[in-house]
Amino acid sequence: MTAAFKRKEYLYIKWRKARGLNCLRYWEQHQEAQAALRRLVSNRRRETWRLFCQRLAQGDYTKAIAKFSKIPDVMARHLEQIFSGDLLPSRPTPPTNCAQPFDVSSCPINIDSINAAIKQLPRQKAPGIDHITIEMLSPLTDTLTTVLLYLFRLCWQWSYTPLTWRVAQVIPIHKKGSVSDPGNFRPISLTSTFRKILEKCLYPTLEGESPDLDIAQGGFRSSRSTLDQALCLFETCSILRRKHKITPTLAFLDIKSAYNTVDREHTVASKTVRTKLEALGFLMTYNMPP
Numbered sequence: 001m002t003a004a005f006k007r008k009e010y011l012y013i014k015w016r017k018a019r020g021l022n023c024l025r026y027w028e029q030h031q032e033a034q035a036a037l038r039r040l041v042s043n044r045r046r047e048t049w050r051l052f053c054q055r056l057a058q059g060d061y062t063k064a065i066a067k068f069s070k071i072p073d074v075m076a077r078h079l080e081q082i083f084s085g086d087l088l089p090s091r092p093t094p095p096t097n098c099a100q101p102f103d104v105s106s107c108p109i110n111i112d113s114i115n116a117a118i119k120q121l122p123r124q125k126a127p128g129i130d131h132i133t134i135e136m137l138s139p140l141t142d143t144l145t146t147v148l149l150y151l152f153r154l155c156w157q158w159s160y161t162p163l164t165w166r167v168a169q170v171i172p173i174h175k176k177g178s179v180s181d182p183g184n185f186r187p188i189s190l191t192s193t194f195r196k197i198l199e200k201c202l203y204p205t206l207e208g209e210s211p212d213l214d215i216a217q218g219g220f221r222s223s224r225s226t227l228d229q230a231l232c233l234f235e236t237c238s239i240l241r242r243k244h245k246i247t248p249t250l251a252f253l254d255i256k257s258a259y260n261t262v263d264r265e266h267t268v269a270s271k272t273v274r275t276k277l278e279a280l281g282f283l284m285t286y287n288m289p290p
Helices: 002-017 021-057 061-083 111-120 134-158 193-209 226-242 264-269 271-279
Strands: 169-174 185-190
Touching (some): 002 021, 061 169, 061 185, 111 134, 111 193
Antiparallel strands (some): 169 185
8 A cells, every 4th residue: 555655655756847748648657657656555444344343343442442542642752851851051030020910001902903813814714622612703793893902901911711712622634654663753732723813813913022033934924935945045055156256055953753853953963963064064153943
């Protein structure tokens, strides 16, 4: 089955890159490979179901459900290790704010900002643990915005949000490799729609108060794409060669299964990375923007 899947992916890539009559040939081969893979998957499902029913018929319930009962526990332990924060560098605990509640009149949230946030949120997105989607809230905007305004202002005044808004539903998405290894899954966190509306309302204020991002950062920024970053890198290399007569050397670091839990400065400054860079003749005057 793995070989059939790889062949299907191979033919798909060949079809995307093909020109002329080769497009038709590779497309037909891709369709045949896809049909063969579907047949293998169907046969495997029927065989697995048949073995499962046989074990149940023999009264061996423990063995029949043993494998299935272990899967959630293995994935839960893996995600608990990833999101526990043990892999992050230790940071001082921020001081507790014991001041009086904020003045409600200073709250930047109003009816218009809530309506705009509901309209801006994308549709057909998976909901959080409350199972409420933006499509459910849109028809109730006229009635709902007043209630949300009072609720959001309470959150602003007391610097506190409901517990369910701070709990995400984690869905593991398989990337590649064996499905029995939880490390081959990418976790996706689904948060509450009400939290997303509140975040949309607070975003303009937070953007105005936040420090400027590094000019080299391209990820998680509007109007920045991979092509933009590639163009900037190409122009930088061209300027170094043409004006400064310097031949640049590029080093790409890909951290496997990082999940935003690896401190970048610690990684670059580690002894292993420094040793490899120095062995290649690099000067340790690197700059690692976020």
